[in-house]
Amino acid sequence: MPTATAAKKKTVRINGCVASAQAAKYADVDVIAAYPIRPYTATMMALAQMVANGELDAEYIVADSEHSQLSIAHGASSSGARVFTGSSGVGVQFAYELYSPISGSRMPVQMMIADRTLDPPGDFGSEHTDALSTRDMGWLMGWACDAQEAFDNHLIAYRIGEDKRVLLPQMVCQDGFFVSHITTDVELPDSGQVREFLPPYKHPYPLDPRHPVSHGPQIMPEQGPPLQLERARAMEDSMAVIEEVHKEFGEIFGRHYDPWLEEYKTDDAEVVFFLQGGHGVTARFAIQHMREKGLKVGMVRLRTIRPYPTDRVCEVLSKFKVVGVIETNMALGSPASGGALYADACAALYEAPERPLVISFMAGMGGEAIVLKEFYWMTEKMIQAQKRGKIEKRTHWVGFEE
């Protein structure tokens, strides 16, 4: 059992992108595949500098597209390297073909995402649709709400993904700008601690002429079910590993995260926001203000969306009267005709003996900030629903209604 060591840690003031780059450096990654797209680019700029300065010994490859970035990552990971790559917005989608092959070949590639709205319109702002559109491709996936959490999530994700019981790629996401470009204090650990937590990567079946293997063969349909089942099981089985690794991370680094959900002022809450990512920080402030006015409002922030913590979400959300899902993503024509988070939350709640009312709020679209008065407005909608005992409608577009 590893114990917390007295660490030579230091606190630096950096943004989310640089925090991600720092994490890749601490993880001593072997191969980096870069391609420019705002806002995640700043991570790759920082890494280029680290490689140039000799702070990190890695192959830094500037690819010719995101599809190539992920193909480079696939080849490098299959050969046994620890690989780091990343993207934003349409770049995440340009690489789409590779997501399933990488998880299917069980390569623990790590990808940093700083969200960006998809085109059209050309927009730099953060919307989670980019990464969320890949959410069912067999990648572990979760959002940080600040730079420190982003840093920590990268190390945690490598450790989980590379665990032989898991062997899955990871998307470590943060909001573009709200996290990626806002500078805060980040505590960087002692590298000895990181080595203790994250031992060097060793894939069990790399491409090695001494032990030849064939990766990614062509199958007959009847061979499909067991292979797909295995990948599905890896996802399910990762849940125990995720809990174990978060616990160990807390013991070593002193920052204890619930791997699935952050609950903020939920003890006596009757209505809660359910969201992920950087808007959680604003939500905390809004809730403090509303609490002063006596409103029983809280927040449940989803930290890991794949694998989806169905039982936890069911158990936690069913304690409340009303759940307001803040989407910051587009799922056009989906069940609530709003965002993607609603459908998952409702599916999780279906088995609950007593279900809360669930409302989907389309807020922060295009990367606009969700301001305090919008949180107040959404709270008001939730309280009205609570009083009425039913929702007015499934989806509200915040800012477009009275």
Add this chain to the structure above:
Amino acid sequence: MATYIQIDPTQKLEPFKSVKKLPLEEYFTSGHRTCQGCESALVMKMMAKAAGPRSIILGSTGCMYVANTTYYSTSWVVPWMHTQLGSSGSAALGTSAALKVLMRKGKIKNEPINVIAFCGDGGGADMGVGAISATLTHAEYNSLILMYDNESYANTDIQLSGSTPWGANTTFSSPGKMKRIMHRRWKKNMAGMMAAGHPECKYVATICMSYGLHGMNSIRKALAIGGPTFIHSLDPCPKGWDYDPYLSHEMGELAVNSGVWPLYEVENGVLRLTGRTEQIAAGKIRRVPVRDYLLKQGRFAHFTNDDIDYFQSKVDDMWEKWLIPGVIPFRKDVEADPPPAN
């Protein structure tokens, strides 16, 4: 002068002296289910033999994936990995980069390992051309991209690609009542393009496995020279070209001897016409008419004499009007092309 590019040592791969002196070991063996007479399968076998056991081979989607790597009966004796259709270049790059850094960091044994990525003409000349081009600029990573060109998207049932010859009947270009010639694009000049556009790439060659020793020795040269290299192989495909499988070998010979498929290599920037092509260029043998090549293949069965003449005139242009015959389409003199016969 300072050395800016660190090329890792490669394996010493001397040319094979003769067919009789080839090693007996095979690294592409039973287990595949390609068509009878499939020349691309022969390319795989020769390529693996030429490269030897200390190799990693990646292959993009296409016949040479689907028919060769059936689950539980892989034909590969060396480590092999499937790459996506347009990924051969970048996957080779990633693999080579991984070997380099893992050896440098002492995580794996430091020794030269060949990295080969093959792709079809669809995966290479169409979808993956950008990634291959990028890889050929990464001078410090050893890899060979081998494009096996059966002149169609064969695995999906013979659709035309950017590498399909003019006029060919494919399932996306069958002749009809109104239009006899549906495919009116001239074949992309992939090897010439790679040679002309990538000054750091030390070796580009065209091969045809009807000349097996020549093909294998080109592969050995490409692997031994270091850095990224490119080989374009023309592979007769009985299914797609529509001829009796026993003619595969002869079909390759006809492609070369008619001048449709010039053999050459560009080694460290030096261009050399090779094999029969060199003899044609030197006037030692005459090109056989393209008619003899075209009419042996069902995919050209709808050609009229005009079509054959047009095809012949384009091949003649390549030999007579191009600055370097068959390699790069820069003309010696300015003139307008005659419009195609219809």
